[in-house]
Amino acid sequence: MGYIEDKNNFAIQTFNITRKFGNLTAVDGVNLGVKKGEIFSLLGPNGAGKTTIIKMLCCLLRPTGGTGAIMGYDIQEEPLAVKSIIGISPQETAISLHLNSLENLELICGVYGMSKEETKKRSEEILELMSLTKRAKDRAGKLSGGMQRRLSIAMALVSDPLVLFLDEPTLGLDPQARRSMWEQIAGLKGKKTILLTTHYLEEADALADRIAIIDEGKIIALGTSGELKNKIQDKQIMIVKAKNLTHEAIEGLRKIYPDAREIEGGVEIRAKEISFERIVNYLHSEGTKIESTLIKEPSLDDVFLQLTGKEIRE
Amino acid sequence: MRFAALASRNLKETVREPLSVVFEIGLPLIFMLMFWALGKNLGEDMFTATMQLPAVVIFGFSFLMSISAITLARDRQSALFLRLLTTPLKSGDFIAAYSLPYVLIAIFQIAVCFAMAALLGLEIIGNIGIVFLIFILMAVCLIGLGMFIGSIFTENQANIAGSAVIVFVAILGGCWMPLKFVGGVFESIGYALPFAHAIDAARNVLNGSTLGDVSIDLLWVIGYTAVFFILGAVCLGWKTKE
Numbered sequence: 214m215g216y217i218e219d220k221n222n223f224a225i226q227t228f229n230i231t232r233k234f235g236n237l238t239a240v241d242g243v244n245l246g247v248k249k250g251e252i253f254s255l256l257g258p259n260g261a262g263k264t265t266i267i268k269m270l271c272c273l274l275r276p277t278g279g280t281g282a283i284m285g286y287d288i289q290e291e292p293l294a295v296k297s298i299i300g301i302s303p304q305e306t307a308i309s310l311h312l313n314s315l316e317n318l319e320l321i322c323g324v325y326g327m328s329k330e331e332t333k334k335r336s337e338e339i340l341e342l343m344s345l346t347k348r349a350k351d352r353a354g355k356l357s358g359g360m361q362r363r364l365s366i367a368m369a370l371v372s373d374p375l376v377l378f379l380d381e382p383t384l385g386l387d388p389q390a391r392r393s394m395w396e397q398i399a400g401l402k403g404k405k406t407i408l409l410t411t412h413y414l415e416e417a418d419a420l421a422d423r424i425a426i427i428d429e430g431k432i433i434a435l436g437t438s439g440e441l442k443n444k445i446q447d448k449q450i451m452i453v454k455a456k457n458l459t460h461e462a463i464e465g466l467r468k469i470y471p472d473a474r475e476i477e478g479g480v481e482i483r484a485k486e487i488s489f490e491r492i493v494n495y496l497h498s499e500g501t502k503i504e505s506t507l508i509k510e511p512s513l514d515d516v517f518l519q520l521t522g523k524e525i526r527e
Numbered sequence: 528m529r530f531a532a533l534a535s536r537n538l539k540e541t542v543r544e545p546l547s548v549v550f551e552i553g554l555p556l557i558f559m560l561m562f563w564a565l566g567k568n569l570g571e572d573m574f575t576a577t578m579q580l581p582a583v584v585i586f587g588f589s590f591l592m593s594i595s596a597i598t599l600a601r602d603r604q605s606a607l608f609l610r611l612l613t614t615p616l617k618s619g620d621f622i623a624a625y626s627l628p629y630v631l632i633a634i635f636q637i638a639v640c641f642a643m644a645a646l647l648g649l650e651i652i653g654n655i656g657i658v659f660l661i662f663i664l665m666a667v668c669l670i671g672l673g674m675f676i677g678s679i680f681t682e683n684q685a686n687i688a689g690s691a692v693i694v695f696v697a698i699l700g701g702c703w704m705p706l707k708f709v710g711g712v713f714e715s716i717g718y719a720l721p722f723a724h725a726i727d728a729a730r731n732v733l734n735g736s737t738l739g740d741v742s743i744d745l746l747w748v749i750g751y752t753a754v755f756f757i758l759g760a761v762c763l764g765w766k767t768k769e
């Protein structure tokens with residue numbers, strides 16, 4: 214294991230990790246280093262390979278090339294050591310339906326070999342943290358989808374793992390529950406190392422210390438949210454909403470600003486420098502009735518669009 | 528004893544969906560009653576309560592085998608199972624945790640069948656403890672087969688394989704027709720499998736044989752049990768590492 218450098222600094226590392234399914238390369242030579250105590254987000258569209266990376270790091274799926282390490286333990290050579298320090302909340306809600314919430318947590322504690330007292334203490338704490346105390350004695354199958362989701366995440370936390378994998382933790386939560394989940398995850402910052410996947414740019418933006426944008430199995434950008442946005446800071450973005458906007462008008466606009474594209478009910482223009490007047494005048498001369506205009510800051514959405522030429526959620 | 532937590536979960540999951548347990552316990556009783564009535568009418572020795580008890584108990588275990596196989600095969604596809612595979616549990620722990628609840632149900636079933644047979648005129652000449660031991664061994668053996676089937680097959684495949692084994696146990700175990708009447712290849716196959724050995728052994732002990740008399744039969748059962756569990760654990764380990 215000579216190539217696992219700096220065991221002390223990184224909680225999660227991957228070295229050209231690759232996974233093929235037949236002809237499809239789901240994960241293509243990914244190199245990551247997640248520092249201890251960091252919240253790190255994998256952001257990418259459906260099928261980007263996020264879940265596949267997590268499965269490999271949790272010893273559920275063998276890499277077909279490269280490898281990874283958790284706290285310096287190689288995932289292929291020391292799976293048992295890896296398994297004893299990780300916790301995962303899978304993308305799919307993972308609970309036992311005929312058991313109540315408390316019993317579900319006790320199951321996980323038991324499997325990690327925790328003592329009776331420890332189990333009781335931790336389970337109660339986590340139920341409280343996830344606002345499930347009132348439903349502790351209700352069968353998991355009778356909880357709402359969002360509560361089941363919270364229970365599933367509670368089960369990842371209850372064993373107090375050093376490294377936590379959260380695969381789309383807020384999937385299926387209402388906006389309020391999503392906010393409160395964000396708070397809980399943010400509360401773990403510095404205490405646990407968290408690798409979290411999401412399609413939600415706001416989520417990555419709000420929680421992650423660093424973000425890796427992943428598409429078709431490859432990391433296409435990596436950095437803090439600010440760094441990523443800086444990549445396109447030299448671009449201005451203007452959105453014009455307008456009635457009777459013709460294709461000809463947009464074509465004409467493209468002659469001035471090649472990066473103009475039609476969006477619903479209007480047009481979006483990106484350029485190093487945008488002349489508000491010039492655009493408005495041009496559209497007027499084409500007989501377009503402008504309803505609103507907006508010049509906006511680049512978002513992670515825009516970063517993704519610029520890097521891949523497509524929307525993160527199509 | 529990390530598997531104990533999972534075993535307890537599996538037992539709760541099973542008994543909280545009680546229909547299959549009721550079916551599992553009730554079916555052998557109905558069979559016993561049916562054949563006992565048939566025996567009364569025909570005056571046939573094969574169908575006395577003493578002859579029927581081993582057949583019905585072990586036939587009942589074959590349903591337990593089928594249910595355990597289907598449960599394991601189904602759970603293997605679940606997100607919870609995936610999550611448990613990321614814990615320090617090993618494949619042997621999974622097999623133990625999925626077998627234990629069914630062994631408990633088997634013990635309950637044996638007790639109920641003994642009670643029913645007693646009502647129908649069971650005669651015990653040999654040692655009842657040895658009969659009980661034979662039953663338990665056979666329960667563990669068939670549940671081991673269930674673990675093997677549940678480890679390699681999908682839920683649908685496990686369903687079909689389970690049904691096939693149920694038929695094999697009924698015919699090749701000599702439950703309702705002595706294997707020597709069937710004869711030939713079927714008799715040879717029957718005695719190359721553990722079911723007929725266990726049923727013969729239990730019938731013989733009920734009729735006065737000692738543990739020594741049936742030790743060869745029991746070795747067949749123990750041998751198969753070991754093979755099934757090892758195959759189950761190995762196949763589960765292999766199937767869960769994609």
Ligand SMILES: Nc1ncnc2c1ncn2[C@@H]1O[C@H](COP(=O)(O)OP(=O)(O)OP(=O)(O)O)[C@@H](O)[C@H]1O
Nearest residue numbers: 234237239257258259260261262263264265266304
């Ligand atoms: N077991 C499998 N067999 C074959 N192909 C697979 C398997 N698992 C994943 N894939 C493929 O690998 C690619 C990446 O899938 P993955 O689940 O990692 O994506 P993801 O980024 O998690 O997507 P989502 O956001 O939809 O969850 C997809 O094209 C998927 O179809």
Ligand SMILES: [Mg+2]
Nearest residue numbers: 263264265304
């Ligand atoms: Mg996924």
